[in-house]
Amino acid sequence: MPSASVGTLVRQRLAELRDALRAAEAAARGGEESGVHDLRVAMRRLRSLLATFRPVLDPSVTEPVRTELEHALRELGQSRDAEVAVETVDRLLDDTGLDGLDGLDGLDEAVVGLRARLRLDASATGDDVVETLGSTRWAALVVLVEELVSHPPLTEKARGDARSVARKRVRREGRRVSDRVVAARGAAGPDELAARLHEVRTAARRLRYATETAAPLEDKRIHRIGSRAKAVQSTAGLHHDAVVTRATLRHLALDEAVGEGAAFLLGHLDADEQRALMLLEKEAWSAIEELEEQLRRL
Known part of the structure; x- marks a missing residue:
């Protein structure tokens, strides 16, 4: 797309994301395993597009859409966090969680009880998905997205050269990512570091989405940055999932209803996850450094 306008590039991406949103909504309504995840990804991509290419689009039209997307993401986020907790704890129990605990009285009952408790919590958040997608607010958002694609509110800057504007x-x-990396390096302790790395992750994700919009331009430098941003998003995402899982484990351990055997097991799992967290932190920093190197070359 060497001579196309950036407006053409954005218009094309809007249509792609609208189609992805439709497909993911259908999957979520049908109860497919990855439906909610795919729906949230499509919404995040659309929201990021409207932010990254704000000069090309009339914000009086796009900002209300971004606000509604953010609300829907929050509503559906609780369900995703519960799913992550179930998946991670299941993995810990299957792979490493029972090592050295064979002699613990009531171990089998504790494991069964923990799995049942987590699935009960996940099932409760699943009701939020049905409620969100059945709401009039969601229906209005769908209309807004359709209107956005049918009549993109392009500004005069949309006439600019696609390659030049996309690089800018x-x-x-990239600067947003760099600012957040500086803040993460200055974190005062593990809790602040976890929060700062999560901010790096969200910024890297938005950077990655920006490179995806520019994909038709076949710009090798932008492509390499996208690959590195994806690696940061992935490693920092695993780190965040581990942080969320540890919080879930500690919350369950404080619940008297889980019983003494389950509480002991939860402490063992928490220690395993803490060790994994340290390794994931190193991997995240390695990915961040590789991304920084690519950003310096753009």
Whole structure:
């Protein structure tokens, strides 16, 4: 797309994301395993597009859409966090959680009880998905997205050269990542570091999405940045999942209803996850350094 306008690039991406949103909504309504995850990804991509290419689009039209997308993401986020907790604890129990605990009285009952408790919590959040997708607010959001694709509110800047503008927008998103990396390096303790790395992750994700919009331009430098941003998103995401899982384990351990055997097991799992967290932190920093190197070359 060497001579296309950036407006053409954005218009094309809007249509792609609208289609992805439709497909993911259908999957979520049908109860497919990855439906809610795919729906949230499609919404995040659309929200990021509207932010990254804000100069190309009339914000009086796009900002209300971004606000509604953010609300829907929050509503559906609780369900995803519960799913992550179930998946991670199941993995810990299957792979490493029972090592050295064979002699613990009531171990089998504790394991069964923990699995049942987590699935009960996940099932409760699943009701939120049905409620969100059945709401009039969601229906209004779908209409807004359809209108956005049918009549994109392009500004005069949409006439700009696609390659030139895309590079500028990718650089801008790269600076957002760099600012958050500086904050993470200055974190005072593990809790602040976890929060700062999560901010790096969200910024890297938005940078990655910006490179995806620019994909038709076949710009090798932008492509390499996208690959590195994806690696940061992935490793920092695993780190965040481990943080969320540890919080879930500690919350369950404080619940008197789980019983003494389950509480002991939860403490063992928490220690395993703490060790994994340290390794994931190193991997995240390695991925961040590789991304920084690519950003310096753009």
